[in-house]
Amino acid sequence: MGLSNQRDVLACKTLPLGNEPALWAATRRGELPARERLIEAYLPYARMLAAGVFAGRIDDDVEFAEYLQFASLALIEAVDRYNPAYQSLFTSFAYERIKGAILNGIAHLTEKRTQLATRKQLLRERQNTLLATQELDGKEVFHQLAEVAISLALGYILDDAACHQHDATTTLQHQYTGLELQQLRERMRALVDTLPHKARLVIKYHYLNQLSFEYIAEAMALSRSRIAQLHGQALKQLRENAKSIKACDVAW
Amino acid sequence: MSGIDSISQIVAALRTQLAQGASTTAPKPRKATTRGASEKSNRSISKLIAQRVKSIRPDDPKRGKKVFRIFLESVLLNEFGEQLIDDTVFYQMVDEIQEAMEADIRTAAAINTAVSTLLDGAQDPR
Numbered sequence: 001m002g003l004s005n006q007r008d009v010l011a012c013k014t015l016p017l018g019n020e021p022a023l024w025a026a027t028r029r030g031e032l033p034a035r036e037r038l039i040e041a042y043l044p045y046a047r048m049l050a051a052g053v054f055a056g057r058i059d060d061d062v063e064f065a066e067y068l069q070f071a072s073l074a075l076i077e078a079v080d081r082y083n084p085a086y087q088s089l090f091t092s093f094a095y096e097r098i099k100g101a102i103l104n105g106i107a108h109l110t111e112k113r114t115q116l117a118t119r120k121q122l123l124r125e126r127q128n129t130l131l132a133t134q135e136l137d138g139k140e141v142f143h144q145l146a147e148v149a150i151s152l153a154l155g156y157i158l159d160d161a162a163c164h165q166h167d168a169t170t171t172l173q174h175q176y177t178g179l180e181l182q183q184l185r186e187r188m189r190a191l192v193d194t195l196p197h198k199a200r201l202v203i204k205y206h207y208l209n210q211l212s213f214e215y216i217a218e219a220m221a222l223s224r225s226r227i228a229q230l231h232g233q234a235l236k237q238l239r240e241n242a243k244s245i246k247a248c249d250v251a252w
Numbered sequence: 253m254s255g256i257d258s259i260s261q262i263v264a265a266l267r268t269q270l271a272q273g274a275s276t277t278a279p280k281p282r283k284a285t286t287r288g289a290s291e292k293s294n295r296s297i298s299k300l301i302a303q304r305v306k307s308i309r310p311d312d313p314k315r316g317k318k319v320f321r322i323f324l325e326s327v328l329l330n331e332f333g334e335q336l337i338d339d340t341v342f343y344q345m346v347d348e349i350q351e352a353m354e355a356d357i358r359t360a361a362a363i364n365t366a367v368s369t370l371l372d373g374a375q376d377p378r
Contacts, residue, residue, distance in 0.1 A: 127352045131359055141366045146259045146327045148359055152349045153328050178341035184332055239331075 017041045024084045038090075039079050045091060046075035046098055053102045062109050067102050074101030122212055126155055129213065129228045130235075154235045157185050158192070158207040191241045199234035202227055262326045265298050266319065266370055269305035297326050297334060316367040317354075323366070324350055 017023060017037070026034030050071035054064050078094035130151045192203050198220070205216045213231070217224040304322040308315050324346055329336055336342040353359045 127356070131352070131356045141362050141369070142263045142323070143259050144362055145323070145353070145359070145366055146331075148353060149324050149327055149349055150331050152352055153332065153345060156345045156348060157332070178339060180333075180335045180339035181341040181345065184336065 021084065024082070024090075027079065028083070035079060039076055042075055042079065042090070042094070043072060045094070046071040049095070049098045050102055053099060053106075057106075061113060062106050066109060067106065070102045070105035071098050074098040077101075125212055126206070126231075127152060129231065130155065132228075150239065151232070151235055154188070154238060155207075157181070157188050158203065158238075187245075188238060188242065191238050191245075194241055195234055195237055198222075199230050199237060202230045203234050203238075206231065258330075259327060262297070262301070262323065262330060263370070265301045266305065266323060266326075269302050270319070270370055272305075297329055300329070300337065301326055316364075316371060319370055320363055320367050321346070321350060323370075324353075 020038075023034045023038050027038055047068060050064070050067040053071075054067045074097050075094060078090070078097045082090050082093050084090075131148060192200055195203060201220060202216055205211045205219065206213070211219070213224050213227045217227045220227065222230075301322055304325070305319070308318045312318065325343075328342070328346060328349075353363060
């Protein structure tokens with residue numbers, strides 16, 4: 001155990017530990033002050049490893065603070081798991097764990113960012129399809145625009161609520177202020193089951209499983225244009241069904 | 253539901269309010285998506301249109317965009333229910349819809365036509 005090589009010494013020189021074996025022993029006994037002192041002492045080590053991985057990054061998608069957070073969490077976990085009776089050096093024990101945690105964490109973040117990009121593509125595809133299939137010609141302009149807006153709104157309402165809420169602040173805000181729209185969403189989703197089989201499948205694939213029209217076409221062995229057509233018909237049918245219910249239910 | 257039950261009636265209400273607004277002093281502008289305490293109790297689409305239109309200055313460079321926003325909100329509240337009027341997520345939805353419609357060339361042209369029709373119908377006090 002201890003800080004044996006030059007890199008480790010440099011990493012932890014600002015926070016001397018004193019009797020390190022005694023601190024590890026106390027930590028193993030569950031003494032929190034000793035544990036906290038060890039964590040504090042080795043945090044610069046975690047920072048150094050985070051900086052090393054950050055320096056080797058291939059893009060700037062993720063900020064250093066996030067690298068550091070992963071490293072720090074991994075360090076704490078390493079302190080809790082380290083047993084000086086079996087491992088010679090804490091830094092050796094912690095090194096791969098911290099680096100692995102950073103890389104895994106960043107990969108996960110990147111994956112989430114990719115998912116967000118995928119989601120944007122999905123929304124764009126839906127909007128383009130809806131806009132392209134709207135019959136703008138032959139209708140009075142205000143009615144044309146209203147039809148387009150209502151179709152887009154139906155898509156928004158049917159969509160997975162979680163997909164509209166990407167950050168914690170927004171999510172928290174929506175928990176308190178999105179009740180009316182959430183209730184509308186639940187009513188509309190219940191109406192999905194009243195749709196004909198193929199239309200229902202398209203809606204469920206697209207809105208509940210977030211599949212693009214291309215994937216849905218493949219899954220249903222239909223053309224992409226047919227899927228777009230079914231999608232448009234399904235939204236129209238949902239709107240009509242909702243109106244029918246609304247006409248019979250003053251509480252709608 | 254309000255007395256306004258069709259797109260034509262929404263457009264008529266917008267025309268009326270724009271015409272009235274053009275002949276009176278414009279009030280202090282405010283964001284179209286924010287609502288005061290008195291407005292919370294106001295669940296009528298026609299009143300919403302009146303209040304929104306009054307909040308737009310005649311010389312506002314974004315007047316057309318704001319008028320279209322009022323049209324969108326009114327159409328969607330009419331379609332999905334006035335209970336959404338107090339739901340901030342509703343206004344986020346309208347943001348996304350307006351953005352998508354304005355980004356589409358063909359739809360944007362229709363929006364311009366519609367807005368021009370509305371604004372040309374209102375008398376300019378200047």
